[in-house]
Amino acid sequence: xxxxxxxxxxxSPGSAAYAPTDRTIPTRxxxxxxxxxxxxxxxxxxxxxxxxxxxxxxAPVVLPTLYGRVGDRLYVHGSTGSRPLRMASASAEEQDxxxxxxxxxxxxxxxxxxxxxxxHSINYRSVVVHGTAHQVTDPEEKRLALDALVDHVVPGxxxxxxxxxxxxxxxxxxxxxxxxxxxxxxxxxxxxxEPEDMDLPHxxxxxxLRKGHDALIPAADLAPGIEVPDYLTGL
Amino acid sequence: xxxxxxxxxxxSPGSAAYAPTDRTIPTRxxxxxxxxxxxxxxxxxxxxxxxxxxxxxxAPVVLPTLYGRVGDRLYVHGSTGSRPLRMASASAEEQDxxxxxxxxxxxxxxxxxxxxxxxHSINYRSVVVHGTAHQVTDPEEKRLALDALVDHVVPGxxxxxxxxxxxxxxxxxxxxxxxxxxxxxxxxxxxxxEPEDMDLPHxxxxxxLRKGHDALIPAADLAPGIEVPDYLTGL
Numbered sequence: 434x435x436x437x438x439x440x441x442x443x444x445s446p447g448s449a450a451y452a453p454t455d456r457t458i459p460t461r462x463x464x465x466x467x468x469x470x471x472x473x474x475x476x477x478x479x480x481x482x483x484x485x486x487x488x489x490x491x492a493p494v495v496l497p498t499l500y501g502r503v504g505d506r507l508y509v510h511g512s513t514g515s516r517p518l519r520m521a522s523a524s525a526e527e528q529d530x531x532x533x534x535x536x537x538x539x540x541x542x543x544x545x546x547x548x549x550x551x552x553h554s555i556n557y558r559s560v561v562v563h564g565t566a567h568q569v570t571d572p573e574e575k576r577l578a579l580d581a582l583v584d585h586v587v588p589g590x591x592x593x594x595x596x597x598x599x600x601x602x603x604x605x606x607x608x609x610x611x612x613x614x615x616x617x618x619x620x621x622x623x624x625x626x627e628p629e630d631m632d633l634p635h636x637x638x639x640x641x642l643r644k645g646h647d648a649l650i651p652a653a654d655l656a657p658g659i660e661v662p663d664y665l666t667g668l
Numbered sequence: 669x670x671x672x673x674x675x676x677x678x679x680s681p682g683s684a685a686y687a688p689t690d691r692t693i694p695t696r697x698x699x700x701x702x703x704x705x706x707x708x709x710x711x712x713x714x715x716x717x718x719x720x721x722x723x724x725x726x727a728p729v730v731l732p733t734l735y736g737r738v739g740d741r742l743y744v745h746g747s748t749g750s751r752p753l754r755m756a757s758a759s760a761e762e763q764d765x766x767x768x769x770x771x772x773x774x775x776x777x778x779x780x781x782x783x784x785x786x787x788h789s790i791n792y793r794s795v796v797v798h799g800t801a802h803q804v805t806d807p808e809e810k811r812l813a814l815d816a817l818v819d820h821v822v823p824g825x826x827x828x829x830x831x832x833x834x835x836x837x838x839x840x841x842x843x844x845x846x847x848x849x850x851x852x853x854x855x856x857x858x859x860x861x862e863p864e865d866m867d868l869p870h871x872x873x874x875x876x877l878r879k880g881h882d883a884l885i886p887a888a889d890l891a892p893g894i895e896v897p898d899y900l901t902g903l
Contacts, residue, residue, distance in 0.1 A: 456727075456729075460749055460750055460751050460754075461747050461749055461750055481776045481779070481790060481877075482774060482776055482790065482792070484719035484721075484730050484772055484774070485730075486719075486721040486728035486729065486730035486770070487728050488723055488726070488727070488728050489691075491723070491768070492691075492723070492768045492770070492798065493721035493722050493723050493728050493729075493730075493768060493769060493770045494691075494721065494728075494770050494796075494798075495719050495720075495721035495728075495730050495770040495771070495772040495796065496772065496796065497772060497774035497792065497794050499790065512696050514695055514696055515695055515696055516695050519695075533726070533727045533728060534728060535721070535727070535728040535729050535730040536730070537719055537730040537731065537732060539717060539719070539732040541716045541717055543885075544716070544821050544822060546821075546822065546825065546829075546900075547829065548829060548830055549829060549830040549832070549836075550814060550815075550818050550826060550829045550830060550831055550832055551830075551832045551836040551840070553817075553818050553821060553825070553829070555716060555717065555734065555821070557717070557732065559732050561729075561730065561731065563727065563729075579785060580785075582788075583785050583788050586779050586781075586788060586790070587779060587781065587875070590781065590788070591785060593870055593871075594781075594782065594783060594784060594785045594788070594870050595783055595784040595785060595786075595865055595868055595870070596785055597784070597785055597786045598786075601784075601786040605786070623885065623887045623888060624887055626887075630830060631889060631891070632891065633830055634894060635828055635829050635830070635894070636828075636886070636890070636894050636895070636896055636897055636900070637886070637887040637890055638884055638885050638886040638887045638890060639884070639885040639887075640822070640881050640884055640885075640900065640903065641881060641882040641883075641884075641885060642716075642879070642880075642881050642882075643879075643880045643881055643882050644877070644878075644879070644880075645877070645878045645879075645880060646875050646876060646877050646878055647876040647877075647878050648876075649873055649874070649875055649876075650778075650858065650873050650874040650875075650876060651871070651872070651873040652858045652859055652861075652872040652873045652874075653858060654866060655871070655872055655873060656866070656867065659869060659870070659871050660871070661871055662871050665781075665871065665875065668875065
């Protein structure tokens with residue numbers, strides 16, 4: 434599993450891009466930023482969790498959570514009792530202004546070792562989404578969102594599991610965040626040392642990080658005769 | 669490199685723990701939370717990047733960034749021109765109230781596939797730190813913090829690179845966040861399916877994720893004769 438298969442179910446034309454805004458133009462290293470749909474979606478589809486930020490009593494809160502993507506919409510879910518979902522729900526009662534959030538996804542691809550401490554870095558790819566999350570109330574959209582959340586973890590899995598029943602649906606809240614104010618950022622390549630440091634006796638280069646998985650662990654109570662499905666052997 | 673070597677340079681007694689607060693007691697799955705120094709430090713020391721949340725113009729911002737730990741203090745750094753560091757700096761001029769932040773670190777350890785869509789999950793370990801970040805102005809603390817940042821990426825590396833010179837130090841801002849209001853959270857084990865779902869024909873279990881690295885990539889301009897140092901061969 435070098436890279437996770439894409440769940441990009443609604444490919445965008447290569448030329449389409451999100452419009453940069455004051456919040457999505459970096460203050461530094463602007464050459465590392467990109468806005469095209471393809472780059473943004475690919476980074477989002479490869480990660481398992483995002484970090485969701487919101488404001489509670491004036492202070493920031495950042496929580497890791499699963500997410501799914503359907504075209505230009507991201508979905509996160511949780512118990513109706515969890516904090517951000519209760520907050521969005523409380524908002525909803527007041528004419529649904531939604532919950533301002535920042536959703537960030539990061540891949541660490543390599544460790545960059547320079548001759549100087551100052552130029553140490555990492556190679557990474559990240560996406561930052563700014564916007565307002567809204568509770569999903571339409572039952573059909575909610576089902577599609579929950580399928581997307583399961584398929585985001587393992588593409589093809591939603592169709593091979595028991596769908597949520599009425600009680601489970603009632604216990605689950607789903608928030609939608611539209612991809613609109615969003616940017617990707619990436620660093621690649623080797624260290625950028627100062628010319629006068631080139632003769633220093635320190636090793637310099639990149640430690641490329643690799644993702645993978647170990648052997649599957651079947652549930653202890655898995656019934657005999659149930660084979661590992663194709664979508665798992667293909668990981 | 670199954671797990672990253674610990675950079676825990678000031679081990680805490682196993683019994684010491686951070687005091688839970690309203691913000692660090694989860695609203696759900698409280699049995700997954702822990703507060704002991706050992707668990708919190710181990711999770712922090714194993715990750716490469718954190719997600720740092722702060723509030724800008726009333727809205728949340730979450731950015732990935734490197735960090736280092738020295739005992740019960742975390743450090744993040746950046747250009748003096750970067751947004752959170754400028755914000756903390758602006759605060760400093762007004763009697764240093766600091767910058768309220770939430771710093772979160774997450775490891776995704778496995779994908780949990782249940783018979784029901786509802787019980788799909790991931791195995792993870794995370795740490796969430798709430799607090800106020802302050803600019804480091806003491807030159808000696810700043811140097812120690814920068815060493816910790818480099819050693820966090822590769823333990824032992826700070827001593828084998830050129831330290832920052834006066835110009836680089838002036839261009840780098842460092843923020844300190846004390847570990848005080850902090851919790852760890854973890855999920856382990858297999859799927860927790862409903863008893864009535866046990867006979868469904870869906871494979872259930874865990875896909876354990878693994879971290880590793882590929883062969884080192886020396887800098888294109890690395891001088892001949894510089895060998896790979898021990899702290900890299902031991903990764």
